[in-house]
Amino acid sequence: MSQAVVEPEAPPARQMDLLRFATAGSVDDGKSTLIGRLLFDTKSLFSDQLEAVEAVSAARGDEYTNLALLTDGLRAEREQGITIDVAYRYFATPRRKFIIADTPGHIQYTRNMVTGASTADLALILVDARKGLVEQSRRHAFLTSLLRVPHLVLCVNKMDLVGWDKAVYDKIADEFTSFAAKLDITDLTIIPVSALEGDNIATRSEKSPWYEGPSLLHHLEHVHIASDRNLVDVRFPVQYVIRPQSTTVTDYRGYAGQVASGVLKPGDEVLVLPSGLTSKIAAIDTADGPVDEAFPPMSVTVRLTDEIDISRGDMICRPHNAPAVAQDVEAMICWMDETAPLRVGTKYTIKHTTRTARAVVRGLQYRLDVNTLHRDEGAPELGLNEIGRVRLRTTIPLLADEYRRNRTTGGFILIDESTNRTVGAGMIIEAS
Amino acid sequence: MSQTKPYRVSHLDALEAESIFVMREVMAEFERPVLLFSGGKDSIVMLRLAEKAFAPARVPFPVMHVDTGHNFPEVLEYRDSRVAELGLNLVIASVQEAIDSGTVRELPDGTRNRIQTPVLLAAVEKYRFDALFGGARRDEEKARAKERMFSFRDEFGQWDPKNQRPELWSLYNGRHHPGESIRVFPLSNWTELDVWHYIAKEQIPLPSIYYAHEREVVERAGMFYAVNEFIVPKAGETVETRTVRYRTVGDASQTAAVLSEADTVDKVIDEVAATRITERGATRGDDKVSEAAMEDRKREGYF
Numbered sequence: 163m164s165q166a167v168v169e170p171e172a173p174p175a176r177q178m179d180l181l182r183f184a185t186a187g188s189v190d191d192g193k194s195t196l197i198g199r200l201l202f203d204t205k206s207l208f209s210d211q212l213e214a215v216e217a218v219s220a221a222r223g224d225e226y227t228n229l230a231l232l233t234d235g236l237r238a239e240r241e242q243g244i245t246i247d248v249a250y251r252y253f254a255t256p257r258r259k260f261i262i263a264d265t266p267g268h269i270q271y272t273r274n275m276v277t278g279a280s281t282a283d284l285a286l287i288l289v290d291a292r293k294g295l296v297e298q299s300r301r302h303a304f305l306t307s308l309l310r311v312p313h314l315v316l317c318v319n320k321m322d323l324v325g326w327d328k329a330v331y332d333k334i335a336d337e338f339t340s341f342a343a344k345l346d347i348t349d350l351t352i353i354p355v356s357a358l359e360g361d362n363i364a365t366r367s368e369k370s371p372w373y374e375g376p377s378l379l380h381h382l383e384h385v386h387i388a389s390d391r392n393l394v395d396v397r398f399p400v401q402y403v404i405r406p407q408s409t410t411v412t413d414y415r416g417y418a419g420q421v422a423s424g425v426l427k428p429g430d431e432v433l434v435l436p437s438g439l440t441s442k443i444a445a446i447d448t449a450d451g452p453v454d455e456a457f458p459p460m461s462v463t464v465r466l467t468d469e470i471d472i473s474r475g476d477m478i479c480r481p482h483n484a485p486a487v488a489q490d491v492e493a494m495i496c497w498m499d500e501t502a503p504l505r506v507g508t509k510y511t512i513k514h515t516t517r518t519a520r521a522v523v524r525g526l527q528y529r530l531d532v533n534t535l536h537r538d539e540g541a542p543e544l545g546l547n548e549i550g551r552v553r554l555r556t557t558i559p560l561l562a563d564e565y566r567r568n569r570t571t572g573g574f575i576l577i578d579e580s581t582n583r584t585v586g587a588g589m590i591i592e593a594s
Numbered sequence: 595m596s597q598t599k600p601y602r603v604s605h606l607d608a609l610e611a612e613s614i615f616v617m618r619e620v621m622a623e624f625e626r627p628v629l630l631f632s633g634g635k636d637s638i639v640m641l642r643l644a645e646k647a648f649a650p651a652r653v654p655f656p657v658m659h660v661d662t663g664h665n666f667p668e669v670l671e672y673r674d675s676r677v678a679e680l681g682l683n684l685v686i687a688s689v690q691e692a693i694d695s696g697t698v699r700e701l702p703d704g705t706r707n708r709i710q711t712p713v714l715l716a717a718v719e720k721y722r723f724d725a726l727f728g729g730a731r732r733d734e735e736k737a738r739a740k741e742r743m744f745s746f747r748d749e750f751g752q753w754d755p756k757n758q759r760p761e762l763w764s765l766y767n768g769r770h771h772p773g774e775s776i777r778v779f780p781l782s783n784w785t786e787l788d789v790w791h792y793i794a795k796e797q798i799p800l801p802s803i804y805y806a807h808e809r810e811v812v813e814r815a816g817m818f819y820a821v822n823e824f825i826v827p828k829a830g831e832t833v834e835t836r837t838v839r840y841r842t843v844g845d846a847s848q849t850a851a852v853l854s855e856a857d858t859v860d861k862v863i864d865e866v867a868a869t870r871i872t873e874r875g876a877t878r879g880d881d882k883v884s885e886a887a888m889e890d891r892k893r894e895g896y897f
Contacts, residue, residue: 177604179602211875238755247756250783258605274760408651411650411651447650461612461614573765575763584759584761
């Protein structure tokens with residue numbers, strides 16, 4: 163690897179923020195090379211890791227150091243040369259810490275892409291400049307919009323192999339932009355790169371004078387994510403009730419949880435669901451002392467002025483801004499289980515925020531072809547990696563928002579009651 | 595929480611919030627959680643997070659030390675004082691006792707990392723622990739990079755990497771049948787540097803061996819091992835006094851020190867930020883056995 167290395171400007175700052183991104187694409191698109199390049203250029207790759215990869219590459223007779231070996235951690239992956247599971251990677255620059263959810267791109271792995279995208283602030287999709295958009299690129303873009311990942315980056319890779327031809331880049335960029343317009347994608351950035359040679363990765367390359375946008379790393383460091391959080395709708399799912407059994411602290415009753423959205427302040431009037439009782443916030447505690455306000459993703463403990471019965475699974479919100487209290491839920495579901503399909507009439511355990519209930523599948527409206535977006539209304543079931551619109555009825559009400567409005571109070575998982583496997587991921591369209 | 599601007603959350607605050615969320619989920623959904631506490635820096639940070647997650651109540655679960663018998667005295671002393679300070683119940687699963695009673699056998703090379711696993715599993719069975727907090731991080735090793743925050747283990751404690759539960763949003767599936775258990779890794783998304791920044795921010799005391807000190811060492815395969823009751827210099831090895839510190843603390847017969855002048859937390863942070871070798875690569879003889887050493891041990895029930 164040759165390209166200039168980014169020198170940390172100063173000892174790593176303690177006030178960095180955090181960006182989570184998911185990468186999608188196959189080995190052929192150069193995804194592992196790109197990740198290896200990001201790690202290398204930010205000095206996040208360690209010499210013993212590199213030596214181990216070089217040794218294995220040499221032993222296998224690879225022509226160049228195969229950076230895919232850095233992320234393929236499992237024996238079966240190395241033996242078969244495939245990536246099985248989501249791998250998490252970490253790097254930091256003085257501005258940001260990054261968590262990469264590296265998801266395999268093959269069709270079987272829609273499950274993994276959905277998993278990685280569920281927590282991502284940004285999705286990074288790769289295409290090979292020589293091949294242009296393929297079915298898989300469209301599928302990844304669709305999943306990014308389905309999971310409502312706020313930012314999307316398309317890297318047109320292997321530009322060195324098309325002689326940095328602007329026309330090739332423009333054609334792919336135009337085609338992708340018009341496809342993305344049909345999806346719910348709010349922020350799209352397209353960057354021409356060569357992961358292998360490091361062009362437009364850490365720094366702008368001289369080989370693409372016609373490209374006026376940022377390098378990939380610059381974009382990752384500067385993309386504005388603070389506004390992605392919902393700071394409007396107060397949603398505080400109660401996780402756990404803290405009641406110290408101690409002689410020094412008496413009469414303490416605090417509701418522990420992580421703020422899903424909105425801003426909570428002492429003195430605020432609150433509505434507690436599902437009881438419908440109202441109270442006021444007496445204090446917001448942390449182990450470091452009380453705070454003036456709590457917002458996502460803070461984990462805090464809320465105390466109320468009134469003694470009302472609240473337990474895990476309840477939700478603290480505001481009297482005039484509350485989620486639906488609903489037992490009938492319409493949702494898009496991605497099926498994740500290879501052992502049994504989703505069928506109408508089957509009962510599952512549903513986990514939604516801190517609430518667990520049972521749910522029965524009342525109807526399957528359609529199955530979506532993730533490549534063509536065609537809706538098959540006659541589909542009898544959803545198999546592994548299939549996505550469809552489903553109607554559920556739950557045993558107790560969920561305190562739910564539309565997923566498009568709130569990723570935390572709009573997402574749920576389904577669990578098979580006999581095997582305990584996580585079998586489905588759901589995104590609520592409507593709850594009533 | 596520290597903020598520079600309204601609604602800004604630093605990466606350390608975000609990591610802390612996530613770890614606290616995970617600990618509270620476990621406490622709410624499991625019957626008998628336990629926290630693995632070795633006196634190493636990651637388990638020390640994890641214990642601090644547990645303290646913060648349930649304040650002003652006490653840490654609501656016991657801690658367990660799987661004691662290889664190959665200990666650094668500074669670490670044992672730290673363990674006991676911290677346990678006393680927090681009023682915790684400490685369970686010790688002793689590898690030495692298991693060897694003495696014949697339930698496990700000492701390996702020919704005398705190392706005890708691998709034989710910890712049956713001792714750990716016996717303790718899980720004896721106390722019927724259903725959730726075990728471990729301080730492992732995904733940046734440590736590539737098998738760990740693929741393990742879930744909630745890692746399902748069957749009745750033999752085995753990890754099956756091809757049969758992991760998808761983990762979406764912050765919805766963790768801890769359901770299990772009797773005899774099965776979940777290993778929970780609240781520090782999954784932390785890096786070595788994050789851990790050190792947090793130690794600095796929270797001013798968490800550590801066993802002294804994490805900071806530079808003079809020690810008699812022998813060099814083996816490029817690594818510096820302290821001369822003690824477990825590491826006896828072989829013929830041809832020279833004992834020398836060097837300024838070293840430990841980056842990790844494990845089986846004292848297997849854990850090497852690194853040459854270092856870093857005697858304060860800020861100096862350690864500068865050193866970790868500049869280092870070019872992973873912490874396990876620099877200090878653990880046991881991970882060098884094969885490409886898949888960690889994966890194999892995890893499949894057997896290791897953390």
